[in-house]
Amino acid sequence: MPVISFANAKGGAGKTTAALLLATEVAERGKSVTLFDADPQRWISTWSDLPGRPGNIQVISETTPASITEQIMDAAARSDYVIVDLEGTENLIVANTLSVSDLVVIPIQGSSMDARGGAKILNLIKKLEKIVRHDIKHCVVLTRTNAAVTTRALKAVQENLAVAGIDVLLTPIVERAAYRDLFDFGGGLRSQDTRMVSNLDKAKENAEMFAAEILERAMVSPRRRWYDIFKKVS
Numbered sequence: 001m002p003v004i005s006f007a008n009a010k011g012g013a014g015k016t017t018a019a020l021l022l023a024t025e026v027a028e029r030g031k032s033v034t035l036f037d038a039d040p041q042r043w044i045s046t047w048s049d050l051p052g053r054p055g056n057i058q059v060i061s062e063t064t065p066a067s068i069t070e071q072i073m074d075a076a077a078r079s080d081y082v083i084v085d086l087e088g089t090e091n092l093i094v095a096n097t098l099s100v101s102d103l104v105v106i107p108i109q110g111s112s113m114d115a116r117g118g119a120k121i122l123n124l125i126k127k128l129e130k131i132v133r134h135d136i137k138h139c140v141v142l143t144r145t146n147a148a149v150t151t152r153a154l155k156a157v158q159e160n161l162a163v164a165g166i167d168v169l170l171t172p173i174v175e176r177a178a179y180r181d182l183f184d185f186g187g188g189l190r191s192q193d194t195r196m197v198s199n200l201d202k203a204k205e206n207a208e209m210f211a212a213e214i215l216e217r218a219m220v221s222p223r224r225r226w227y228d229i230f231k232k233v234s
C-alpha cells in the first residue's frame with residue numbers, strides 16, 4: 001500500500017518526529033505500518049527498543065542503497081502503509097526511496113524558515129521525475145511552529161510556497177514537549193500519561209489533523225499498483 005517518505009537534506013527539520021507521529025497515528029487507526037529507519041542516526045530504532053511500540057508497527061533498521069527499493073516494495077505488498085524516515089542528506093538511499101514513494105513529505109521548520117534543505121529535495125524530485133517518467137507527489141509540512149500564535153510570518157511562508165506551486169499542508173506540526181517525549185518514553189501519544197505530559201490533548205489533536213491531511217494525499221500511484229499485481233502473479 002502507499003509508500004510515504006520524509007525527506008529534507010538538512011538535519012533537524014523535523015523528519016523523524018513527523019514520520020513517527022504519522023506511523024503511530026496510522027497504527028492507532030488499526031492499520032499495519034512498516035516503518036523504515038533509513039538514517040544512520042537510528043532514532044526510530046532507538047524508539048522501537050523502548051516499551052510501548054504498537055504491535056502493528058514493524059520497524060526495519062537495516063537498509064542499503066542496493067536493497068532499499070526492493071525492501072520498500074516488498075513491505076508495500078504486505079502492510080497497509082510504508083513510512084520511510086530518511087537521513088538529512090542527499091544520497092543513493094534518499095534518491096532510491098523518493099523514486100518509489102507515492103508521497104514525499106518535506107518537513108521545513110516554520111520558525112527559522114531555513115528552507116534550503118527542502119529546496120534541495122524539491123530539485124532532486126524534479127530530476128528523479130525525469131528518470132522514472134512519472135510525477136512524484138510531494139508536499140511540505142511546516143514544523144516546530146509556535147503554539148501560541150499563528151504568526152503572520154507563518155502565513156506568509158505558506159502563501160509563498162503556495163505561490164511557487166508547492167503543496168503545503170494547512171496543519172503545521174506545532175512545537176510540543178509531548179512529541180519529544182515519545183523518543184524518551186516510547187509508544188505513541190495515546191500511551192503517554194496525561195498527568196505527566198503538558199498539553200497532551202492539543203498535541204494529539206495536532207497530530208491527528210496532520211495525519212489526516214497526509215492520508216488524504218497518500219494514494220498508491222497507478223505505476224506502483226502494476227508492480228503489486230506483477231508481484232502477486234509472479
Ligand SMILES: Nc1ncnc2c1ncn2[C@@H]1O[C@H](COP(=O)(O)OP(=O)(O)O)[C@@H](O)[C@H]1O
Pocket residue numbers: 008010011012013014015016017018043088143144145173174175176177179180
Ligand atoms: N514539533 C516538535 N516539537 C518539539 N520538538 C521537536 C519537534 N520537531 C522536532 N523536534 C525536536 O527537534 C530535534 C530535531 O527533530 P527531528 O525530528 O529529529 O529532525 P530530523 O529528523 O529532520 O533531523 C529533535 O530533538 C526533536 O525532538
Ligand SMILES: [Mg+2]
Pocket residue numbers: 012015016017039043085086087088
Ligand atoms: Mg531524523
